[in-house]
Every structure is written in C-alpha cells, then in structure tokens.
Amino acid sequence: DAKTTQPPSMDCAEGRAANLPCNHSTISGNEYVYWYRQIHSQGPQYIIHGLKNNETNEMASLIITEDRKSSTLILPHATLRDTAVYYCIARGGSQGNLIFGKGTKLSVKP
Amino acid sequence: DVKVTQSSRYLVKRTGEKVFLECVQDMDHENMFWYRQDPGLGLRLIYFSYDVKMKEKGDIPEGYSVSREKKERFSLILESASTNQTSMYLCASSYGRNFQETQYFGPGTRLLVL
Numbered sequence: 001d002a003k004t005t006q007p008p009s010m011d012c013a014e015g016r017a018a019n020l021p022c023n024h025s026t027i028s029g030n031e032y033v034y035w036y037r038q039i040h041s042q043g044p045q046y047i048i049h050g051l052k053n054n055e056t057n058e059m060a061s062l063i064i065t066e067d068r069k070s071s072t073l074i075l076p077h078a079t080l081r082d083t084a085v086y087y088c089i090a091r092g093g094s095q096g097n098l099i100f101g102k103g104t105k106l107s108v109k110p
Numbered sequence: 111d112v113k114v115t116q117s118s119r120y121l122v123k124r125t126g127e128k129v130f131l132e133c134v135q136d137m138d139h140e141n142m143f144w145y146r147q148d149p150g151l152g153l154r155l156i157y158f159s160y161d162v163k164m165k166e167k168g169d170i171p172e173g174y175s176v177s178r179e180k181k182e183r184f185s186l187i188l189e190s191a192s193t194n195q196t197s198m199y200l201c202a203s204s205y206g207r208n209f210q211e212t213q214y215f216g217p218g219t220r221l222l223v224l
Binding site: 032034041042043044045046049091092097098099100101102 | 114116143145152153154155158168169198200202210212213214215216217218220
C-alpha cells in the first residue's frame, strides 16, 4: 500500500467545515483512498473511500485530485463529537491488513 | 448498519492466565481480523480468517491463537498472558473474498496483564 502523509493536528470551529488533507503521491492505479477516524479509546470508524471520483455520504465528502496524488476529507459542519484522530489510507487490497499511519488529530472547538 | 461487537471493553488478567477475547459480527461477512493497537506502533495484524475454520497468520501471531467455528464469531486466545500483551485489541470484519472490501471495527477491548 502507498505511503500517506497527513498533518499531525488541526483545529476547527464548531459548525464550520473541517478539511483534512492527505498526500499519497506514490499511489498506484488500483489503490483506493480510505478514511477512518478513531475517537479516544474506541475502535476505528469507517468514514468513506474512493478510487478516482469524488464521493459523498452521510458523514463526509472525499475529494480526490485528478492525478490522485492527494485527497481531502471534508466534514461539512463539524461538531464537538467529530474530535478524533483521522486516518487516510491508500489500499490496494493485496493483503488483508490495514496499515494506519499517525493520522491527523482534529480538535473541534466551541 | 454493520455491527461488530467484542465481549469486553476492559479486561484485567494476571500473567500466565489463559485469556479469551470474542468478536461477533452480524453482517454475514466472510473475513474477520484481529489487530492490536499500541501507542507509536499503530495497528498490527495478529490473525485473520476468510472462512469458517480457516485462519491465517498476520504480522505478529506469536503468543496468540484463534478459533472460527461459526461464520459470525472469531475468537482470539492468549494461551498464557504476558505483560507485553497489554494492549488495545480490535476485531474487524469485511465482506467477500477480495480483501479490498471495507473493514468494519468493533469497539475494542483494552487488556491489562498484571
């Protein structure tokens, strides 16, 4: 799986959009971009994934650049409950395990 | 909604005890996984299973065994617990024969071995 790079931390005001960037410059054509988050002392929660096209679900939007070398996870209206560590993973699925990097610690402030 | 449950959120055991961690998923997923998560080390795969009675070693299987007698249930066994097995244990499941499918995690079991 390709390596990903994320900022270690970010702050966001409650009610505003949180935009979390991820670089995956060595991603290969068959690797998906996955986002998970982990709230303190809980199991990771799946958020969204995509290959080429932008994706949206009830939790978030995923914007992938045309060259696929980077992506942005958007939480449109962040709440205090969105405070968590967010992990971006480029995954080819050739093996079973997920490899989480250090992620971005998002703090949503009132 | 996919639901993955784990038998305990917190567990305290003594060195040398046999420990059973259970995981149940309700989505008829073929694949199930056991990870441990430690600060600074990220997620590490212990074992996974792609079918009933089938198991494969992950990156750190030493000191652990697993059992999958039913499709929905995957157990992790610490034959003789040691202090270096103090960790957060996470179970996950995914659909299909292709490991590219999304993995869904349980809430985790925080194990302390004294």
